[in-house]
Amino acid sequence: KNEVEQSPQNLTAQEGEFITINCSYSVGISALHWLQQHPGGGIVSLFMLSSGKKKHGRLIATINIQEKHSSLHITASHPRDSAVYICAVKATSGSRLTFGEGTQLTVNP
Amino acid sequence: DARVTQTPRHKVTEMGQEVTMRCQPILGHNTVFWYRQTMMQGLELLAYFRNRAPLDDSGMPKDRFSAEMPDATLATLKIQPSEPRDSAVYFCASGFRGYEQYFGPGTRLTVT
Numbered sequence: 001k002n003e004v005e006q007s008p009q010n011l012t013a014q015e016g017e018f019i020t021i022n023c024s025y026s027v028g029i030s031a032l033h034w035l036q037q038h039p040g041g042g043i044v045s046l047f048m049l050s051s052g053k054k055k056h057g058r059l060i061a062t063i064n065i066q067e068k069h070s071s072l073h074i075t076a077s078h079p080r081d082s083a084v085y086i087c088a089v090k091a092t093s094g095s096r097l098t099f100g101e102g103t104q105l106t107v108n109p
Numbered sequence: 110d111a112r113v114t115q116t117p118r119h120k121v122t123e124m125g126q127e128v129t130m131r132c133q134p135i136l137g138h139n140t141v142f143w144y145r146q147t148m149m150q151g152l153e154l155l156a157y158f159r160n161r162a163p164l165d166d167s168g169m170p171k172d173r174f175s176a177e178m179p180d181a182t183l184a185t186l187k188i189q190p191s192e193p194r195d196s197a198v199y200f201c202a203s204g205f206r207g208y209e210q211y212f213g214p215g216t217r218l219t220v221t
Binding site: 044088 | 142151152153154157165198200202208209210211212214215217
């Protein structure tokens with residue numbers, strides 16, 4: 001069992017739909033990251049959070065430390081949101097990140 | 110607009126050759142990470158440095174890979190000798206005191 005598991009692996013949505021990507025982890029963490037990787041390959045950090053909820057534009061990230069679970073929500077999805085979304089956790093000690101396998105999101109017009 | 114830079118962006122080499130990848134972290138960041146991404150394994154950490162000292166290189170094959178930070182503005186990852194299974198995209202990322210990591214554009218390595 002991977003330390004970080006994401007669901008779903010693939011997600012296809014219509015433009016305008018509300019999207020949720022889930023991440024569960026099994027280790028004690030000090031922070032969780034949500035990353036976005038576009039088809040060109042570049043990786044962008046969307047959020048780093050250790051508790052509660054963060055919002056940036058149409059993106060919302062939540063984390064429940066007790067349940068070891070985080071969600072990434074996209075409201076009013078758009079084709080430009082099509083990308084791979086990767087969850088990564090930072091263990092309680094050190095700075096190394098452990099990555100989930102990613103969720104491939106495709107938003108159709 | 111501060112960003113992490115990596116060179117080269119693409120490298121094609123023959124098996125057995127030495128490969129050197131370079132990374133310039135964002136000025137002021139004290140932590141540098143090297144990651145490798147393949148279709149099979151996804152993203153995985155190879156090594157990371159804090160204040161130029163290696164803290165964790167357990168993800169790196171020691172017999173052929175080496176990572177160094179000659180100074181605060183340069184991190185290098187070397188593979189000698191390279192093998193076809195090393196073909197991947199290698200990302201460098203930098204951060205400060207365990208906060209957000211900023212990724213470079215990656216070096217796409219192909220070993221034939």
